[in-house]
Amino acid sequence: MSDMNQQMAAKYQGNFLKEIEEQAETGEWVKMCMQCGVCSGSCPTNFHPGWEHPPQEIFMMIRAGKREEVLSSQSMWMCVSCYNCYVRCPRKVPITHIMHGIAEYAYRIGRAPKNQPTLHLSQTFWNNATKTGRVNEVQLTQTLYFKDGIASGIKKAMAMQDVALGLVKAGRLNLMEAIGGGHKCKDIKGIHAMLAKAKELEAQRKGRAA
Amino acid sequence: MAEIKHAAYICKGCELGSRLDAAALVKVATKDGKMPLVREHDFLCSAEGVAMIKNDIANEGVTHAAICACSRRAKTEAFNFPTVAVSRGNLREGVIWIRPDTDEARETTQEMAEDYVRMACAEVKAMKVPEGNQNTGTSKTLLVVGGGMSGMTAALEAAKTGYKVVLVEKTGALGGMAGQLWKRIPNREPFKAPMDSGVADLVAQIEADASIKVYLNAVIAKTSGAPGRFRVDIAVESGPTVTEDIGAIIQATGFTPYDVNKLGKLGGGQANVVDQLGLEALAKSANGGAIKRADGKDVKSAVFVQCAGQRDTSGEHLSYCSGHCCATSVKQAMYFKDANPDVETVILFTDLRMPGNNEDFYRAAQNKGIVFRKGEVSNVSGGDTCKVQFKDLILDEDTSTDADIVVLATGMVPTTGPDLDQLSEANRAAEGGDTTAKEQVVQMMSKSVLNLDYRQGPDVPQFKHGFNDSHFICFPYETRRTAIYAAGPVRRPMDIAQAQEDATGAAMKAIQAIENAGLGKAAHPRSGDLSFPSVRLEGCTQCKRCTVECPFGAIDEDEKRFPLFNESRCRRCGTCMGACPVRVISFENYSVNTVGAQIKAVDIPDEFSEKPRVLILACENDAYPALDMAGMNRNAYDPFVRIIPVRCLGSVNTIWITDALNSGYDGVMLMGCKHGDQYQCHFVKGSELGRYRMSKVYDTLKGMNLETERLMDLEVAITDVDTLPQKINDYAAKIVEMGMSPFKGL
Numbered sequence A: 001m002s003d004m005n006q007q008m009a010a011k012y013q014g015n016f017l018k019e020i021e022e023q024a025e026t027g028e029w030v031k032m033c034m035q036c037g038v039c040s041g042s043c044p045t046n047f048h049p050g051w052e053h054p055p056q057e058i059f060m061m062i063r064a065g066k067r068e069e070v071l072s073s074q075s076m077w078m079c080v081s082c083y084n085c086y087v088r089c090p091r092k093v094p095i096t097h098i099m100h101g102i103a104e105y106a107y108r109i110g111r112a113p114k115n116q117p118t119l120h121l122s123q124t125f126w127n128n129a130t131k132t133g134r135v136n137e138v139q140l141t142q143t144l145y146f147k148d149g150i151a152s153g154i155k156k157a158m159a160m161q162d163v164a165l166g167l168v169k170a171g172r173l174n175l176m177e178a179i180g181g182g183h184k185c186k187d188i189k190g191i192h193a194m195l196a197k198a199k200e201l202e203a204q205r206k207g208r209a210a
Numbered sequence B: 001m002a003e004i005k006h007a008a009y010i011c012k013g014c015e016l017g018s019r020l021d022a023a024a025l026v027k028v029a030t031k032d033g034k035m036p037l038v039r040e041h042d043f044l045c046s047a048e049g050v051a052m053i054k055n056d057i058a059n060e061g062v063t064h065a066a067i068c069a070c071s072r073r074a075k076t077e078a079f080n081f082p083t084v085a086v087s088r089g090n091l092r093e094g095v096i097w098i099r100p101d102t103d104e105a106r107e108t109t110q111e112m113a114e115d116y117v118r119m120a121c122a123e124v125k126a127m128k129v130p131e132g133n134q135n136t137g138t139s140k141t142l143l144v145v146g147g148g149m150s151g152m153t154a155a156l157e158a159a160k161t162g163y164k165v166v167l168v169e170k171t172g173a174l175g176g177m178a179g180q181l182w183k184r185i186p187n188r189e190p191f192k193a194p195m196d197s198g199v200a201d202l203v204a205q206i207e208a209d210a211s212i213k214v215y216l217n218a219v220i221a222k223t224s225g226a227p228g229r230f231r232v233d234i235a236v237e238s239g240p241t242v243t244e245d246i247g248a249i250i251q252a253t254g255f256t257p258y259d260v261n262k263l264g265k266l267g268g269g270q271a272n273v274v275d276q277l278g279l280e281a282l283a284k285s286a287n288g289g290a291i292k293r294a295d296g297k298d299v300k301s302a303v304f305v306q307c308a309g310q311r312d313t314s315g316e317h318l319s320y321c322s323g324h325c326c327a328t329s330v331k332q333a334m335y336f337k338d339a340n341p342d343v344e345t346v347i348l349f350t351d352l353r354m355p356g357n358n359e360d361f362y363r364a365a366q367n368k369g370i371v372f373r374k375g376e377v378s379n380v381s382g383g384d385t386c387k388v389q390f391k392d393l394i395l396d397e398d399t400s401t402d403a404d405i406v407v408l409a410t411g412m413v414p415t416t417g418p419d420l421d422q423l424s425e426a427n428r429a430a431e432g433g434d435t436t437a438k439e440q441v442v443q444m445m446s447k448s449v450l451n452l453d454y455r456q457g458p459d460v461p462q463f464k465h466g467f468n469d470s471h472f473i474c475f476p477y478e479t480r481r482t483a484i485y486a487a488g489p490v491r492r493p494m495d496i497a498q499a500q501e502d503a504t505g506a507a508m509k510a511i512q513a514i515e516n517a518g519l520g521k522a523a524h525p526r527s528g529d530l531s532f533p534s535v536r537l538e539g540c541t542q543c544k545r546c547t548v549e550c551p552f553g554a555i556d557e558d559e560k561r562f563p564l565f566n567e568s569r570c571r572r573c574g575t576c577m578g579a580c581p582v583r584v585i586s587f588e589n590y591s592v593n594t595v596g597a598q599i600k601a602v603d604i605p606d607e608f609s610e611k612p613r614v615l616i617l618a619c620e621n622d623a624y625p626a627l628d629m630a631g632m633n634r635n636a637y638d639p640f641v642r643i644i645p646v647r648c649l650g651s652v653n654t655i656w657i658t659d660a661l662n663s664g665y666d667g668v669m670l671m672g673c674k675h676g677d678q679y680q681c682h683f684v685k686g687s688e689l690g691r692y693r694m695s696k697v698y699d700t701l702k703g704m705n706l707e708t709e710r711l712m713d714l715e716v717a718i719t720d721v722d723t724l725p726q727k728i729n730d731y732a733a734k735i736v737e738m739g740m741s742p743f744k745g746l
Helices: A002-012 A016-023 A027-032 A038-042 A055-063 A067-071 A084-088 A095-108 A117-132 A137-148 A150-159 A161-169 A188-206 B022-031 B047-060 B103-125 B149-160 B199-208 B276-286 B325-339 B358-367 B420-431 B435-446 B496-518 B545-549 B575-579 B592-601 B623-632 B654-662 B686-703 B724-738
Strands: B006-011 B037-041 B064-069 B085-090 B142-145 B165-168 B212-215 B218-224 B230-236 B241-246 B248-251 B255-257 B273-275 B301-305 B344-349 B371-381 B386-392 B397-403 B405-408 B412-414 B484-486 B555-557 B563-565 B614-619 B641-646 B667-672 B711-715
Touching: A002 A016, A016 A027, A016 A055, A016 A067, A016 A095, A027 A055, A027 A095, A027 B358, A038 A055, A038 A084, A055 A067, A055 A095, A055 B371, A067 A095, A084 A095, A117 A137, A117 A188, A137 A150, A150 A161, B006 B022, B006 B047, B006 B103, B022 B037, B022 B064, B022 B103, B037 B047, B047 B064, B064 B103, B085 B103, B103 B592, B103 B641, B142 B149, B142 B241, B142 B496, B149 B165, B149 B199, B149 B212, B149 B496, B165 B218, B165 B230, B199 B212, B230 B248, B248 B496, B273 B276, B276 B325, B276 B405, B301 B325, B301 B386, B301 B397, B325 B344, B325 B358, B344 B397, B386 B405, B420 B435, B484 B496, B545 B555, B545 B575, B575 B686, B592 B641, B592 B654, B614 B623, B614 B724, B623 B641, B623 B667, B623 B724, B654 B667, B654 B686, B667 B686, B667 B724, B686 B711, B711 B724
Parallel strands: B006 B037, B006 B064, B064 B085, B142 B165, B142 B248, B165 B212, B248 B484, B273 B405, B301 B344, B301 B405, B344 B371, B614 B641, B614 B667, B667 B711
Antiparallel strands: B218 B230, B230 B241, B255 B412, B371 B386, B386 B397, B555 B563
């Protein structure tokens, strides 16, 4: 992973704006930001701890070539995807998408922050969903509950047991899914082939090794 | 001369008949107004009513008519009788519309109306029909000084309407600053790329136009005369001096860039640090290819520093924004990007100003990859690799960047003549024998653009930051010299598109001025006015107040040091009349007498009546319309005020105030426009001069043992419609509290 980081750093030679434009999804929009700050003012998270830099500042840092600071920032991971900034941006910059685009790129090249809970959730969700071609809710919940060890997992499960029982009674939660692989998509091979092709196309488009 | 016959007309329309006792008004006009002919009519402005007045003029020999109906600002077309003197008693907007229709109010409302009838009768008796200025000019030729974008546009626009133009350009070629540009900021769709400046096309049009005479390498040696009959000496380099007869003048002398060498901290004067004009030169020599530096090296990175020596708060450099430089830097960054997208271009700004469609231009620049950073530049060092140190205002950190070339966005310095105040100061010192002052005068005079032989100085007065005076709030091209108009960056910083619009507007105003001068009529803002000031020289004490105070330089001095009026230069504001301490200056239809007679005509009840009288002298341009509009909105105000419109606060002669207070008025209120830097006075300096004069009256009041509050100066804008009645009421209440004037019945 860090190979890829070095590879990219070498490729763009300090032109971080260009790197983001070519490598991060919707990154080509970063240059269009006019620094009005409406996005920052619209964010409902109100920049609670963890939000090191508001979106406007992130865009300015990209232009100023602050590669390490941007890629390792917690900021992009704090976005709750409410789309308020996106809707309000006078330049129609897809800010929410850019946030996710940069976050994804940082993860791809191994520069995302360690022990990032949003990253963990995304990772877990992706693995869960791509394994069988559909989301296995029981296993997803399980993985998230027991993320911090057995004791904390049991504690969380106990706290939620009424909800879980209710769901089981209503037929919305099948505990049998916890056993084995759970039920799968019909053409799981096809799904995997499709994902592999998508990855290949993306690599081709972005000029990097698949 | 035909015999004088006065007549008064009382209108009963618009509820005047039901709200007022018309029979009593007729009696007042006959008895107090001493009008030999008084008629009432149910609908005076109707065809029938007007025909009645016309019949009286034709068959009864009426020469002076007091029309007591609505405001003088209403029904001006119906009551237009050019052969007779007309005064207007404002019974509608001034009385019934500002009074409640109640039984209690009836008595004071009627008294108010009767006073306005008395005033109208008294005023018309003191009036004469203006004969018009006989001293008219006949030249219809326009002089345009400056052959840049503004000058060429003004010349072409005037020529297109059929006027002859003389165009004088200091340098050897037309084009001015715009001619030095590689390309211009786009002014039409899609606003995405720099455009051809269009200078060559304009030059070709001018050369092909037979009605435009161009003098290159020429300056104005002398301008004498007045609108419609200026005599202008044009000194052509290594040639004879030519004299042209000129009707009106447009000064479009433009600007020079701020001296970049004064910006040492920003690398001014160092290698590879240029101003915007410097970059245009490099772009021109690149001719569309990659721009190279002066040393021939390729440019791989360029940094643009905005507001270089502009918007400076330290007082060292220009304090203003030149408006065009943000868009110009964007344009220049595009020169680099369009030739080679790999050139790094950074624009360092504190506030980016891209007005109008320039927003699209800005977007296009971002799309082309020009980087914009909000930063305050502290230091630039030139050399083979330039270094720009700045504080990033978004990231809040001090940082720096390297560049092959740095472009400083310096501001516009207007090409105006000497500052008239400084010049007259130096002149005074020189007259006192100061030799350095003498040299100073010579040096300042060498800067003169128009070389006017006006008493008030060789050029148009300046306003802020050395820019040519222009009436920025209402009439952008008007200077304080009639028929001399300022257009383009000489009057305020602007870009090409604005300058062209400016030039077109100024050309139009100049044509108006020429035509008005030819008819002996006043130019704006009393355009069409045929009256002009005349002076009774026998009474003149040569105090020079009129010549000094005239905001328009209309009055010179003759060999015997008497005032010499140039009627065509006059705007009819009456400031000279207000200034004259011996009251020998008057207009036919507006004089110390016309207003004085109205003041005297008002019936002053005795001090036990509990009916005070407050005189209001209201500026006819702002305060009086505001009062009329208050009437239209039925905003009631105090019935004890009597309002007389004046042409300008500057025309108020202090005698009116002392006379009013002496004859028993309890208070005098002056309503004039805002003065100072943010002035709103139609005559620029009128309200300021008027106020200065009034400040002297306070001493007189003390001498009379009167409270100084009995004179009140109120700043009124035309928009004060809703607040004005309250202000009047407050003042009237204050007068009641103060008690009646002790001068009643004396």
